[in-house]
Amino acid sequence: MSIGKNARNVTINIGTGNSAPVVKKEEKTRPFESYYTESSAREEERRQFTSPWGQDAARPPGGNFIDTRELHIQEYVFESGVRVDAARWVCMICFPGGSGTGFRVGPRHIMTASHVVKYILDTGYQQVGHNRDPFESLQNAGVYAIFNFTTDGPVSERQKFRFKAVVPFHDDATDCAVLELEDNSMGTEMPLSFTFFSLPRLNNRFTFIGHSLGSRMEFNHVDRIIDLNSADTQRDIIHVKQTSLQHSGKDYEMPPHNILTNPNRFLFHCKFTKGASGSPGVVILPDGRVVVVTMLLCGLPDWYYDPAVQDNVKNSWLKQYCVEQGVNLKSVYEKMFRNNPTLCQQIFFDHVDSIPNPNI
Structure with a gap:
């Protein structure tokens, strides 16, 4: 997903089938630069x-x-x-063969991309909920979340939060999923949630x-x-x-x-x-x-x-x-309101931390 250095002196030719030279209007070389005014x-x-x-x-x-x-x-x-304080509520999701990112929402949940969850469940991109024990691999030893990972180095159990074997929300159109965290085995307090x-x-x-x-x-x-x-x-x-x-x-x-x-x-x-x-x-x-x-x-x-x-x-x-x-x-x-209204209430309505909430 990165945008690298601009390529130079590169021409993309689309043939016209004519042998004679054709004078063409100069093509725009950088697409997707029409932004909202x-x-x-x-x-x-x-x-x-x-x-x-x-x-x-x-x-x-x-x-x-x-x-x-x-x-x-x-x-x-x-x-x-x-923003630095809020970064403590963001986690790296680790699993064998890859990683993703998530962030705290609700009472004990994280939101992430649904395709990250699918990677964890099956490297063959199986559909969530279509195998015999679809969520078992969420509790593999190599699957966990690390919050506030700001410096490279070894990770202790005190930093790891494991997942429950449940996916309370997932949706392919939005590529969004919600996972539920277990308590840290060493007693580390769960980070705050994003609530706005x-x-x-x-x-x-x-x-x-x-x-x-x-x-x-x-x-x-x-x-x-x-x-x-x-x-x-x-x-x-x-x-x-x-x-x-x-x-x-x-x-x-x-x-x-x-x-x-x-x-x-x-x-x-x-x-x-x-x-x-x-x-x-x-x-x-x-x-x-x-x-x-x-x-x-x-x-x-x-x-x-x-x-x-x-x-x-x-x-x-x-x-x-x-x-x-x-x-x-x-x-x-x-979509969450229709499919899991209780979870929707917990994430988008319930106010669970001390950030002020003046009327707008």
């Missing part, structure tokens, strides 16, 4: 906040799912310090907190979200899908859910790569509240992250043709 962002945010929410179409769900549209977010030293959620300001910065490449925790700032409604983006989608087939012989997307136009996801550019799936994207409000506005899911093209694809095919692919996806938490809320 101030006006288009306001319009899309208004639509998101006034479209149906679960059982009540007249208003957002309230509780700890808040409206940040009119709040001015500025980066001061105070916000940086709060929102839609992102579409033309403003947010910050991912995660474990790219299974390494110590990092921050990754994302400045803006790509405007899927723009004509430029629609042309970019057609172009990169064609180019992917020409370059690798493989589709850019993996239907039905890992597609560029999935309405449950946002598109943007970030530098995180494997291991960072499940990272929370956060903003810090002036009163100190930490608001989760998205969660990092995956990067496209899908084949670019497939270990079975030859390195020379990946290395000759223009990195600016990659793009990343994050979940729309409104979609997560709606």
